[in-house]
Amino acid sequence: MSISIHIHPQACTLALSYVPLLQENYPCFVHEAATATPCMACGAQMQLHVQAEGLFLYWQAQPRWAGVKADFLQGQVAHRQAFGGGKSQAIAKAVGIAQGIQPCIVDATAGLGRDSAVFAGLGCQVLMLERHPVVHALLGYGLQQAQHQLAAQAFVHQMQCQRVNAGDDLATKIQAWAWPAEVIYLDPMFPHRDKSAAVKKEMQLFQHLVGPDIDADALLEPALDLAEYRVVVKRPRHAPCLAARTPEMQLKGQSCRFDIYIKRSLKYKAR
């Protein structure tokens, strides 16, 4: 996958701070950009644009598509917070959120942090882990931008993110960060069948950038060792279980299901 970084004259300082980090971790060419539209002459398959409004990812194969960004204040995140169903939605029940129960969650496959934002919006502290440098840049920038905005809702201050491979000695890292891994949430990439246009578009781009996470099975066992209360795996409705391991419980969402591996019962905690 080739990727280029396009820096616009009015590029925002926070977004610019991700450029050296990306260059260190990913083979990418940096271009000066004159306009805020994808560059048709650039041979790279993906383009990351550093603009006045932040970081946007474009796909050369789909030049008409808008740039993808991690947005914690508008779009899908805001929609899910307003209309997702609160504590009674399947994803919330799956991680054990209930009256007086708001576990500390490690989202070990964070992507653009949409599921994490649901957890944080319902009162949980969430540590998001993302290994892909480009996805991590989008996620990290989106979160920092939201945290900097005075109008930002409190939930974004309950979220943190780290660029890390969760399959690589997660226990030691979690211990070093002193993070209580009460619930570990996994949502690795899987060939998507969702028909909704918006999801389809973004998932197609992600499938291209990140690939199918073929090592995902290996995440389950260490997560089960580490989690205090449960591990939750999001899967497409008809996909096999991760690592072929049958969960104690399953909950069906609209287009996916949650496999729940229970270690012990979550308890009410006064916060």
Ligand SMILES: C[S@@+](CC[C@H](N)C(=O)[O-])C[C@H]1O[C@@H](n2cnc3c(N)ncnc32)[C@H](O)[C@@H]1O
């Ligand atoms: C399907 S996306 C997650 C979407 C996310 N749940 C959301 O709501 O936006 C899967 C993400 O997990 C990341 N990932 C997969 N395996 C990982 C690992 N071992 N460590 C860290 N990130 C991983 C991929 O790079 C990809 O960005």
